[in-house]
Amino acid sequence: MTGATMEGANEARRLRYWRRIEPAHEPGAYRALDAAYRQPHRAYHSWAHIDELLAGLEHFDRLATRPDLIAAAIFWHDAVHLARDPDGKTRLDRQNVRDSVAAFHRHTLLDGNEAKAVEELVMATADHVGARASCELYPGFSDDLDLFVDLDLSPLAAPWDIFAANTQKIRSESVGVEEAEFAANQAKMLEGLARGDAPVFRRAETRAAWDATARVNLARCIAGLRAAGR
Known part of the structure; x- marks a missing residue:
């Protein structure tokens, strides 16, 4: 598959998932997301990352109780991504995640446990290891949160050349x-x-x-980073 063909397939999947959840959003929500993910400083946290997660959701769709809510979390989880605050201080990832949740709430028509579920899914990306469901917001929510966290970490299992390129993209941000x-x-x-x-x-x-591929990538990358940090 050529680059152009793959890009077209990714965009088609993205729009297909968006159409499923568009009724749960205010008009203009997709335009806001599109503007965010096309910001010039974004190298890794761009539409390409969202497309990769949606491809993973499509592959593991059968595992999801509420794939629509997982899709909403995928679209919104990196809606805000800044390296620094206006005062120049390094911006914590958790603040970007909180601001992404706030962006979701500004544009969603969901309420009650559905809105809370998307919020918890997005907030889980601030602490991939420690994140747990506060309660079963719907039957199967804990399992959906686990699946969403796995999807966000799925780039760890990319072929090494892509993994290394992703690290450089994150560095550039x-x-x-x-x-x-x-x-x-x-x-x-x-x-x-x-x-x-x-x-x-x-x-x-x-x-x-x-898991196996991710472990090899992590060990290789950590060794390189530790050497570079000396």
Whole structure:
């Protein structure tokens, strides 16, 4: 498949999923997302990342109780992504996630447990390892949260050349951060995901598909980052 063909397929999938959840949004919601994901500073946290997660959801759709709510979380989870605050301080990922949740609430027509579910799914990306459902907002919500977290981590299992390119894209988004600081921070984050012998992915099906490759990638990348941070 050529690059243009793949891009067309990704856009078609994206629009197909959006049409499913569009009635749950205010008019103009997709335009707001499109403007966000096309911001010039975004190298990794762009439409390409959203498309990759939607492809994963399409593949594992049978595991989802509410694929529509997972799709909504995929669309909104990186709606806000800034490296620095207006005062120049490094911006914490958790603040970007909170602001993404706020963007979702500005545009959604969902309410009650459905809106709360999307909020919790998005907030789970602030702490992939520790995130847990506060309660069963609907039957199967905990399993859906686990699936969503796995989908967001699925790029860890990409072929090594893509994994390495993604790391460079993430580096380019860290405006003003020194190389040694970026390497140390990224290595610490990846070590938190590797966690010794613990599986990277939560669901048995995603673990079978992705865990082994992700572990090799993580070990290789962490070693390189630690060397660069010395």
